[in-house]
Amino acid sequence: MTGTSPPIGIVRVIELEHVTKQYDRESAPAVDDLTVTFASRELTVLVGPSGCGKTTTLKMINRIIEPTAGSIRIDGADVLRRPPHELRREIGFVIQRVGLFPHRTVGENIATVPEMLGWDRARIRTRVNELLELMDLDAGLRDRYPAQLSGGQQQRVGVARALAADPPVLLMDEPFGAVDPIVRDRLQAQLLELQAQLQKTIVFVTHDVDEAILLGDRIAILATGGVIAQFDTPHAILRSPAGDFVRSFLGNERHLKRLATIAVRDADIVTGPVVKRSMTHDQVHAVGVSEGTDWAALVDDDGTLEGWVWLRDRSSADGFPEDAIHQFRVIVSPEQTLRSALDAIVANRNQVAAVIEDGKLLGMLFIENISRQLLP
Amino acid sequence: MILLAAADLFDPSWVVRNSGRILEATWEHIVLTVLSVVIGLLLSCALSIVALRRRRLYRPILSAGSVLYTIPSLAMFALLVPFTGFSMTTAVIALVTYTLLILVKNIVTGIDGVPSEIVEAAIGMGYEPRAVLLRVQLPLALPVIVAGIRIATVTVIGLVTVTALIGLGGLGRFILSGFRVLPIHPTQILVGTFASILLAITGDVLLLALERVLTPWSTRKVAT
Numbered sequence: 378m379t380g381t382s383p384p385i386g387i388v389r390v391i392e393l394e395h396v397t398k399q400y401d402r403e404s405a406p407a408v409d410d411l412t413v414t415f416a417s418r419e420l421t422v423l424v425g426p427s428g429c430g431k432t433t434t435l436k437m438i439n440r441i442i443e444p445t446a447g448s449i450r451i452d453g454a455d456v457l458r459r460p461p462h463e464l465r466r467e468i469g470f471v472i473q474r475v476g477l478f479p480h481r482t483v484g485e486n487i488a489t490v491p492e493m494l495g496w497d498r499a500r501i502r503t504r505v506n507e508l509l510e511l512m513d514l515d516a517g518l519r520d521r522y523p524a525q526l527s528g529g530q531q532q533r534v535g536v537a538r539a540l541a542a543d544p545p546v547l548l549m550d551e552p553f554g555a556v557d558p559i560v561r562d563r564l565q566a567q568l569l570e571l572q573a574q575l576q577k578t579i580v581f582v583t584h585d586v587d588e589a590i591l592l593g594d595r596i597a598i599l600a601t602g603g604v605i606a607q608f609d610t611p612h613a614i615l616r617s618p619a620g621d622f623v624r625s626f627l628g629n630e631r632h633l634k635r636l637a638t639i640a641v642r643d644a645d646i647v648t649g650p651v652v653k654r655s656m657t658h659d660q661v662h663a664v665g666v667s668e669g670t671d672w673a674a675l676v677d678d679d680g681t682l683e684g685w686v687w688l689r690d691r692s693s694a695d696g697f698p699e700d701a702i703h704q705f706r707v708i709v710s711p712e713q714t715l716r717s718a719l720d721a722i723v724a725n726r727n728q729v730a731a732v733i734e735d736g737k738l739l740g741m742l743f744i745e746n747i748s749r750q751l752l753p
Numbered sequence: 754m755i756l757l758a759a760a761d762l763f764d765p766s767w768v769v770r771n772s773g774r775i776l777e778a779t780w781e782h783i784v785l786t787v788l789s790v791v792i793g794l795l796l797s798c799a800l801s802i803v804a805l806r807r808r809r810l811y812r813p814i815l816s817a818g819s820v821l822y823t824i825p826s827l828a829m830f831a832l833l834v835p836f837t838g839f840s841m842t843t844a845v846i847a848l849v850t851y852t853l854l855i856l857v858k859n860i861v862t863g864i865d866g867v868p869s870e871i872v873e874a875a876i877g878m879g880y881e882p883r884a885v886l887l888r889v890q891l892p893l894a895l896p897v898i899v900a901g902i903r904i905a906t907v908t909v910i911g912l913v914t915v916t917a918l919i920g921l922g923g924l925g926r927f928i929l930s931g932f933r934v935l936p937i938h939p940t941q942i943l944v945g946t947f948a949s950i951l952l953a954i955t956g957d958v959l960l961l962a963l964e965r966v967l968t969p970w971s972t973r974k975v976a977t
Contacts (some may be wrong), residue, residue: 439877441844441876462879463879465877465879466878472873472874473870475874476868476870476871476873478871478872478874478889478893480968480970481970485797489878491878522969522970524970635852680968737962740858
C-alpha cells in the first residue's frame with residue numbers, strides 16, 4: 378500500500394456506544410441508544426428499510442451529523458473530541474450521488490485530500506496515477522471534467538477520491554444506488570477485489586439486501602430507530618434469521634440468497650463416475666457398476682477433463698473414439714457461488730455440473746448436493 | 754417653429770470637432786460604472802455572507818435592496834446632494850444602491866444552487882467551512898453571480914447618464930446638453946445615447962467572455 382501511514386492506529390475498529398440522534402423537529406429519535414462495533418478490516422453493511430437510521434448512523438462516524446448523545450471511537454479515540462475537518466481527512470467518504478466537484482478535473486478531484494494535507498505536487502501526481510490505475514480508469518481521463526464521464530466512471534472517480542490519502546476507514550453511503558444494474562454489478566465486483574487488496578475498515582450503507590449479502594463480511598440489519606435486528610455474517614443471517622422482521626426483510630428467496638453466500642469449493646462436491654482413458658474395458662465396466670450409472674466423466678492420466686462418455690461406447694479395441702466424447706453442458710469453477718452454479722445447471726436443463734480448476738476435474742456438483750446445503 | 758432637416762439630425766463634423774470631449778466623457782462613464790459595480794459587488798458579498806450565515810436576515814436584506822431599487826434615480830440624487838454635494842461620491846453612492854438587490858440575489862441564489870451532494874462531499878473530504886465556500890461553492894456559483902454582475906453593469910451604464918444632472922454623467926452630459934439648447938441639438942443626443950448603448954453591449958460581452966474563461970468546466974462547452 379502506498380500513501381501516508383494511517384494516522385489512526387493500525388487496528389481501525391469503530392465503536393459506537395449508546396449513540397442517539399434526535400432531530401429537532403421529530404418526536405422519535407432517528408437513532409436510539411445504538412451500541413455496535415465495526416470490526417477492523419471488515420466490510421460491514423448497514424441495511425434496512427428507509428427511515429431505519431442507517432445513513433444517520435454512518436454520517437455520525439465522520440460527524441457530518443452530530444450525535445445527540447453517546448460516544449463514537451475509532452481505535453479508542455473519541456471522534457467527538459477532534460476538529461471535524463481533521464477527522465474527515467482520515468476517513469474516506471463515498472456518497473450515492475458521487476458529489477464530484479464539477480469545476481475540477483478528474484485528477485484534481487482525486488487530489489482533493491492529499492492537497493489539503495499539503496503533499497508536494499510530484500507525490501500527488503504519482504498517487505493520482507496510481508489510483509486511476511487501481512480503479513481501472515483510463516489515464517487519459519485525468520484531465521477531463523466530471524461532466525464528460527459516464528455514471529460508472531464518475532462513481533469510480535468518487536471511490537478513488539475517497540481512497541486518495543489512503544485512509545484506514547472508508548464510509549460508503551449507498552454508493553451504487555444511482556447507477557444502472559450492469560454498471561452496479563461491475564462496481565460491486567471491483568469493490569470486493571479492492572477490499573481483498575486494501576483491507577480497509579468499511580462501513581457501507583444500502584437498502585438493497587442482495588447488495589448487502591454480496592458485499593458484507595458482516596451485515597447489521599436495522600429496524601426503525603437504528604435498532605439492530607440482527608448483526609452477523611450474511612450466511613448466518615440467512616440460515617437463521619432473528620425474528621419476523623429480519624425474515625420479511627430478507628424476502629421470500631432467502632434460501633436462494635443463502636446459496637449466494639456459499640462457494641462451490643465449500644459445498645459437497647462428489648467425485649462421481651469418472652473413468653480414465655487408460656482404463657481397461659473391465660475397469661470401465663466396474664465404475665459403471667459401483668456408481669450405478671451408464672455414463673462417466675472422462676479424464677486423461679493427469680486428471681484433465683476431456684468430457685463425458687456413455688460407458689457402452691468404449692470399443693474393446695481402442696478406448697473411447699473421439700466422436701463418443703461429449704462436452705459437459707455445465708462447467709463451474711470452485712470460486713463461483715452455489716447460486717450461480719444452480720442457475721447454470723437449471724438453465725441448461727441438467728442435473729450436474731463439472732467442477733474444474735485449471736482444467737482439472739475437481740468433482741461433480743449434483744442438484745441434490747446443492748439442496749443438501751440448505752438443510753439447517 | 755423647429756424644422757429638422759435630415760442633415761441636421763446627425764452632424765459628423767461635430768463629432769470630429771468634439772472627439773476629445775467624447776473620449777473624456779466615455780472614460781468618465783467607464784470609471785463611474787466600474788467603481789459603482791466593484792463597490793456594489795464588495796458590499797453585496799458582505800451582505801450575502803451575512804444572509805447565508807443567518808438565513809432569517811436574507812428576506813430583510815432583499816427587502817431593503819428592493820426599497821432602494823424602487824427609489825427614482827432623480828430622487829436619490831436629490832436626497833444625497835445635501836450630504837455629499839455635487840460630487841463623484843454622490844453619483845457612486847446612488848449607483849451602488851441600484852446594484853445591491855441584483856447582486857445579493859444572484860450571489861445567494863448561486864450559492865444555494867450548488868447541489869447539496871457536492872457541498873456534502875466537500876465537507877466530508879475535510880474542507881473547513883470557509884474553504885467549502887471559497888473553493889467549492891463560490892466557483893460553482895460563478896455563472897449565476899456573473900449573470901448578476903452583467904445585469905448590474907448594464908443597469909449602471911444606463912443610469913450613469915442620469916448623473917449628468919449633478920454635473921457628471923459621462924456620455925449622459927451630451928444627451929442633457931443636446932436638450933438644453935434651442936433648437937435642440939440631435940447630434941449630441943444621438944452620440945450620447947448610442948455611445949452609452951455601445952458601452953453597455955461591450956461591457957456585457959466582455960463579462961460574458963470573462964465568465965467563459967473562469968468556468969472552463971461548464972457543461973455547455975463540454976464536448977462529448
